[in-house]
Structures are given as C-alpha cells and as structure tokens.
Amino acid sequence: MTQHIVGVWHLDAFHDVDEAGRPVGEGPLGPAPSGMLIYTPDGHVSVSMMPTGHSAAPGPSYMGYAGEWWEQDGKLVHRIHISSRRDWIGVEQSRDAELDGDVLTVRATREVDDRPQRRVLVWRRADRSGGAR
Numbered sequence: 402m403t404q405h406i407v408g409v410w411h412l413d414a415f416h417d418v419d420e421a422g423r424p425v426g427e428g429p430l431g432p433a434p435s436g437m438l439i440y441t442p443d444g445h446v447s448v449s450m451m452p453t454g455h456s457a458a459p460g461p462s463y464m465g466y467a468g469e470w471w472e473q474d475g476k477l478v479h480r481i482h483i484s485s486r487r488d489w490i491g492v493e494q495s496r497d498a499e500l501d502g503d504v505l506t507v508r509a510t511r512e513v514d515d516r517p518q519r520r521v522l523v524w525r526r527a528d529r530s531g532g533a534r
Contacts, residue, residue, distance in 0.1 A: 415428045446470040463485055
C-alpha cells in the first residue's frame with residue numbers, strides 16, 4: 402500500500418463509530434468537515450482538518466499536524482513533529498488503513514476516560530487540478 406497512498410487526499414467523512422463500526426453522531430468536526438492529507442514519497446505527512454459552514458459541532462475549530470509516516474505490520478504510522486495539539490508532539494500514532502481505488506479509509510482507536518474511542522476518516526484522492534476525483 403505504501404507507494405499507492407503517496408499524494409494528496411481530501412476528507413470525505415470523519416466519524417466516531419461504535420464497536421460495530423456504525424457512525425455515532427456527527428463526528429468531532431460536524432456534518433461536513435473539510436480536510437487535506439498529504440503523503441510524500443520521502444516519508445513526510447501533513448494533515449489539516451476543520452468544520453465547514455456554521456457547524457454547531459462541540460469539537461475543535463481546526464485539527465492539524467505534520468511529521469513522518471511509514472507502513473509497519475500492515476498499519477500506517479505517523480510520528481508527529483508539529484501539531485495544533487501540544488500533547489501530540491513527539492507521539493507515534495498507528496492506524497489501520499484500507500485503500501480501495503481512490504478512497505483511503507483510516508481507522509484509529511485510542512483510550513479516552515478508560516474507554517476506547519473509535520474514529521473513521523474517509524479520504525478521496527485529489528485530482529491534478531486540486532479537487533477531489
């Protein structure tokens with residue numbers, strides 16, 4: 402998968418999900434988040450995401466980070482160097498990823514208040530003019 406994810410991706414969806422993988426509510430960036438994910442061939446990653454419109458989402462107004470990426474044991478790993486969240490700087494985050502044509506689905510789980518928080522992000526490859534395909 403490593404060579405196939407290099408490029409620019411636009412965010413289609415960002416949801417918290419239950420144990421069965423079903424979306425729970427709108428997600429941390431509201432019903433219509435906007436975002437860009439960039440994987441370079443030399444191992445750099447940059448992610449920027451935000452709510453759009455007049456979202457009443459209780460979450461953040463912007464989420465972003467940059468660092469390094471690689472594939473390890475079938476997972477994508479991001480080592481974060483710069484982040485809108487200071488507690489993420491220097492952290493490695495491992496994610497399950499599935500590539501289906503021009504759609505990249507990324508799943509992550511982390512512990513929040515001693516309970517797993519599961520999130521799914523769906524990205525669509527950008528075309529050469531800068532828009533989603």
